[in-house]
Amino acid sequence: MRNLLISTLVLSAVASTSLAILPEQVVLAEDTKEPSLLVRAYRNLFNKKEPPIKPRNGGSRPIGSVCMISPDAPSVYRKVWSDRPLFLWQGYASTIAVRHPGSNINLWIHPAVHTQNITYTGEPLQPGQVYNWVVNGGQFVPFQVMDKEGRDRISSELQNIEKQLKSTGANTEAIAIAKANYFAENNLWSDVLQQIYSVPEPSAELTAFREDTLQKLCQPAIANNSE
Incomplete structure (x- = not known):
């Protein structure tokens, strides 16, 4: 089952590198093509019956809080x-x-x-x-x-994902997105974002994913008190 998931992530990452799909801007019919890994990661984060993360009401935070x-x-x-x-x-x-x-x-x-x-x-x-x-x-x-046993298992699976993707010529962003989706499938929310933010020069699609996620979680945005 794990090997099937890794193979699916690799194939999807290769296919999604040429797709310009923004998380909130796509509506997929039942008979359309497989959604990109970015869309799948977004759905894993927000659209489950019991999502691993929940948007916060920014207005309820004390003044000056982060x-x-x-x-x-x-x-x-x-x-x-x-x-x-x-x-x-x-x-x-x-x-x-x-x-x-x-x-x-x-x-x-x-x-x-x-x-x-x-x-x-x-x-x-x-x-x-x-x-x-x-x-x-x-x-x-x-x-x-996470405990050592869990960390070691995931480390091995991430190495397999990266190795298979590199063999196809996938770029840094495609590899990061595949890893992010792997973490999303396992409800490891913080590690999803770490992969999404690990790309030094993100594409427009990845930048949109970042911005949309922040807006989803922290609205209204807090003004920067340093100004």
């Missing part, structure tokens, strides 16, 4: 595969940091004034451990790194 997008805060800890996760938010942040729960000591801290997404660059986070992602020294979201 919409912490990834990792987010469901009813239980959000699990992430990556031991160097992406932190993604909307709103003004001077710093972001990682701490152990209940501790005020930063394991890692990074200035964040001129960006709204940063990939963790500290020592690799430990499998199975819970951490707090902290914004501006106070607002935080807990998340948990």
Whole structure:
């Protein structure tokens, strides 16, 4: 079953590299062609009966707070595969940091004034451990790194996806989208976005996916307090 999923992702990634489909702008009839991986990932994130992520009402946040997008805060800890996760938010942040729960000591801290997404660059986070992602020294979201067995299994499957795609001549974006859709199929929301944001020069379609996802999750957008 796993090998079938990987093969499907590889074939779909190759096919979708030439498609100009934006997540919110496509309506697919039952007899039309297979949707692109971007559309499939979007559906996995938002259109399930019980979606892994839920849009937040931006107006309900306290004034000055930040919409912490990834990792987010469901009813239980959000699990992430990556031991160097992406932190993604909307709103003004001077710093972001990682701490152990209940501790005020930063394991890692990074200035964040001129960006709204940063990939963790500290020592690799430990499998199975819970951490707090902290914004501006106070607002935080807990998340948990997947256990070693799960991480190793997924690492092997991602290597297979990348190897097969490279053999077809697929570009960096196609590989990232295939990996993102793999994570979406497994409800690993934060890792989906990490792949989507890993492409240094995204296409118009991928840029639209990013923007649409942010708008879906954090509306109304928070004004930048630095202005």
